[in-house]
Amino acid sequence: MDVTRKPTRRLTRRVLALAFTLALTTACPGDGDGDGDGDGGGGDGGGGGPPGDPVTLSGQVTYDFVPAVYSPSTRRGTLEFTQASVRPVRNAVVQVRQGTRVLVDGTTDQEGRYTVTYTPSGSDALTVVALAKTTEPEIQIEDNTDNNAIWAVGDSISTSVTTKDLHATHGWAGTTYTASRRVAAPFAILDSMYTASRAFMDVRPVQFPLLKVNWSPKNVPQSGSKAQGNIGTSHFSFTENEIYVLGRDGVDTDEFDAHVIVHEWGHYFEANLSRADSPGGPHSSGDLLDPRLAFGEGYGNALASILLPEPIYVDTLWSGSTLAAFGFDAESEPTTSPDDPRKGAFSEMSVFRLLYDLYDSGTNEPYDMVSYDLGILYDVLVGPQKSTPALTTIGSFINGLIAQSGVSTPDVYQLLTHYNIGSISSDFGDGDTPLRAIYTNVPRVPYSTEVPLVGGLDFNKRAQNQYYVFTGTGQTLTITAAHPNQDVGVEVYGLGRSLAQSDIGYAGSETVTVPTQADTTYVVVVFGFKETAGNYSPFPTLSITPQ
Numbered sequence: 001m002d003v004t005r006k007p008t009r010r011l012t013r014r015v016l017a018l019a020f021t022l023a024l025t026t027a028c029p030g031d032g033d034g035d036g037d038g039d040g041g042g043g044d045g046g047g048g049g050p051p052g053d054p055v056t057l058s059g060q061v062t063y064d065f066v067p068a069v070y071s072p073s074t075r076r077g078t079l080e081f082t083q084a085s086v087r088p089v090r091n092a093v094v095q096v097r098q099g100t101r102v103l104v105d106g107t108t109d110q111e112g113r114y115t116v117t118y119t120p121s122g123s124d125a126l127t128v129v130a131l132a133k134t135t136e137p138e139i140q141i142e143d144n145t146d147n148n149a150i151w152a153v154g155d156s157i158s159t160s161v162t163t164k165d166l167h168a169t170h171g172w173a174g175t176t177y178t179a180s181r182r183v184a185a186p187f188a189i190l191d192s193m194y195t196a197s198r199a200f201m202d203v204r205p206v207q208f209p210l211l212k213v214n215w216s217p218k219n220v221p222q223s224g225s226k227a228q229g230n231i232g233t234s235h236f237s238f239t240e241n242e243i244y245v246l247g248r249d250g251v252d253t254d255e256f257d258a259h260v261i262v263h264e265w266g267h268y269f270e271a272n273l274s275r276a277d278s279p280g281g282p283h284s285s286g287d288l289l290d291p292r293l294a295f296g297e298g299y300g301n302a303l304a305s306i307l308l309p310e311p312i313y314v315d316t317l318w319s320g321s322t323l324a325a326f327g328f329d330a331e332s333e334p335t336t337s338p339d340d341p342r343k344g345a346f347s348e349m350s351v352f353r354l355l356y357d358l359y360d361s362g363t364n365e366p367y368d369m370v371s372y373d374l375g376i377l378y379d380v381l382v383g384p385q386k387s388t389p390a391l392t393t394i395g396s397f398i399n400g401l402i403a404q405s406g407v408s409t410p411d412v413y414q415l416l417t418h419y420n421i422g423s424i425s426s427d428f429g430d431g432d433t434p435l436r437a438i439y440t441n442v443p444r445v446p447y448s449t450e451v452p453l454v455g456g457l458d459f460n461k462r463a464q465n466q467y468y469v470f471t472g473t474g475q476t477l478t479i480t481a482a483h484p485n486q487d488v489g490v491e492v493y494g495l496g497r498s499l500a501q502s503d504i505g506y507a508g509s510e511t512v513t514v515p516t517q518a519d520t521t522y523v524v525v526v527f528g529f530k531e532t533a534g535n536y537s538p539f540p541t542l543s544i545t546p547q
Contacts, residue, residue: 063168063187070327077325088112099124129154132186137208141186144214151186185255203375236267262304291393298351343420389521395429442470450539455530472516487529494522
């Protein structure tokens with residue numbers, strides 16, 4: 001569930017591949033570039049022979065979907081293969097091929113049905129394939145360990161065949177997967193992301209950019225070469241603008257964990273349509289996080305529960321030889337072993353349940369009198385949340401929300417109170433004392449101060465971060481964070497994005513140079529990596545000076 005933003009040392013955590021014999025193991029010849037064009041790399045594919053009569057082929061494309069289940073009361077869960085269902089592969093590209101040539105492209109409908117008409121030519125074998133690729137929006141599931149080939153399911157046909165159904169099986173054999181029959185995984189990932197995308201497209205005229213998702217049965221939770229499957233965890237990569245999903249049998253397989261899939265899709269949404277200032281990195285319930293991270297992770301969880309829709313968030317994994325799971329309920333905190341002991345703007349669980357309550361009906365909760373549709377939430381994410389002069393926290397989101405037509409500020413404030421968040425009245429968290437305290441207003445430039453950080457926690461926790469807000473002077477400014485024997489970093493935000501960052505040395509000074517516009521708001525984040533508990537001694541220093 002991490003968003004990859006920081007160097008590897010900061011991060012911990014928890015194709016055209018054809019299945020003519022239901023063995024998705026090899027890439028289609030000449031089409032390993034992942035674009036799905038199937039142009040055959042220039043081979044004639046049997047062309048040159050006399051064309052035959054046109055043939056119309058129809059059928060249905062389906063896949064096995066396995067529900068991930070979790071009980072908050074027993075705190076147990078698994079992948080429930082006994083409850084697997086057959087689902088349609090919607091809006092997917094279907095191709096008839098002769099040799100390496102694509103004779104025709106088509107698309108499945110909402111029931112997974114397709115009809116295409118092709119004209120055979122030559123003597124090469126005919127095949128029909130369904131790619132793990134949709135067209136509206138454009139999403140494709142690739143194999144990062146096989147030259148980014150797009151996954152597919154297919155079968156051979158002849159000109160006498162007019163009906164051909166294709167089905168992708170889950171391949172579960174009772175205690176492990178049969179590799180040659182493990183075909184449904186990329187289609188399950190595709191369908192979850194298609195569901196998320198269409199939910200927004202149904203309420204607003206959204207244009208999503210191409211999304212590439214990397215899944216392989218070789219993908220494992222360790223760092224290294226992604227081309228070899230060492231992806232760290234299921235995550236969205238801001239630098240690549242792509243998603244990676246775990247798939248190693250017996251370790252961690254996320255393809256049927258629909259909440260995890262949509263959570264990562266939510267980070268793609270942030271990066272491409274909204275904005276995310278989150279530092280990424282390790283996090284868990286009960287942590288007092290940097291509020292940017294608390295918002296980003298709580299938002300991802302809430303979005304998954306809203307869009308699927310399913311309030312019980314589930315993430316499965318292997319525990320020894322057993323498929324296990326952990327999860328949480330968007331509707332309510334467990335009565336025993338609470339998962340949100342320190343509610344507020346720095347808690348991802350508070351943000352998670354708050355955002356879900358803003359959407360759901362709340363009929364059983366006296367503190368929840370609101371129910372805003374997905375369109376309003378979308379408008380906030382792509383509008384004020386994207387353009388905030390502050391950083392992306394629950395403060396900027398709520399202040400953007402209460403500015404929307406039809407939103408009741410008193411009702412929103414009542415809901416905030418339940419989550420120990422004050423009556424937010426600005427993007428900077430005014431109205432919530434703890435959130436506002438992470439921001440310090442810089443009265444003038446030049447400026448210098450001590451930064452009150454506390455060590456013994458990860459770089460992305462509240463105690464290791466402090467924000468400084470200043471107004472641009474029209475000059476180029478030099479900004480330095482320093483400590484004589486501890487590792488600190490500095491990042492500057494303005495104009496809706498990160499402008500500069502320095503986190504090179506393990507001790508000493510970190511300096512960036514930023515040209516500024518007069519009367520424009522900028523935010524400096526100073527963050528630290530002190531591993532021992534307690535205040536920094538001395539505190540790090542921050543200086544902002546004109547060149």
